[in-house]
Amino acid sequence: VCVCVFDQVFPVINLLVLTALHRIFAFCTQAIHGWLVLSSLLLLFFFSYTYIQQVLEAHNETLDWITMAIIIWNFGCVGMCVIHWKGPLLLQQAYLIAVSALMALVLIKNLPEWTTWMLLGAIAIYDLVAVLCPMGPLRILVETAQERDEPLFPALIYSSTMIWLVNMADSGEPRQRQRQPQQ
Numbered sequence: 001v002c003v004c005v006f007d008q009v010f011p012v013i014n015l016l017v018l019t020a021l022h023r024i025f026a027f028c029t030q031a032i033h034g035w036l037v038l039s040s041l042l043l044l045f046f047f048s049y050t051y052i053q054q055v056l057e058a059h060n061e062t063l064d065w066i067t068m069a070i071i072i073w074n075f076g077c078v079g080m081c082v083i084h085w086k087g088p089l090l091l092q093q094a095y096l097i098a099v100s101a102l103m104a105l106v107l108i109k110n111l112p113e114w115t116t117w118m119l120l121g122a123i124a125i126y127d128l129v130a131v132l133c134p135m136g137p138l139r140i141l142v143e144t145a146q147e148r149d150e151p152l153f154p155a156l157i158y159s160s161t162m163i164w165l166v167n168m169a170d171s172g173e174p175r176q177r178q179r180q181p182q183q
Helices: 002-058 065-084 089-110 113-132 137-148
Strands: none
Touching (some): 002 089, 065 089, 089 113, 113 137
């Protein structure tokens, strides 16, 4: 009797656990995506405004509010679209580097030097473990996304796909192919 009850209850429990894990995974994915959007939003709009203002003050230059608002709006909106939606790979890479530089400026400006160096070391060690270890979280994330044929968040992974630029600077003269006579 005990075995029959166990055989009937165990699949139901497994189904409930799997459903709960799926919902938790979906919530965690949405939470990570929301955190990435919020952090890049702050970096591209607020912190870029702060540092442009500091650069202008350091060089004793002025800029009216309308021009500043247009510059920040364009920089932030294009960055959000390129990072979290679609855009040219080169522009996406440039914005990811800009976001990283803005984050570094935030850390350098607001934390003591030793804390910044310790944080840099901890991030480097975590990155090595996350990517290179067989059970590292980033490796598991990439492999899972490849198995499910799902795209990764562009903000989460820096893509370094090769870009081949051919004939970018052409002299304007048409090229002629030389044919070799067939024998």
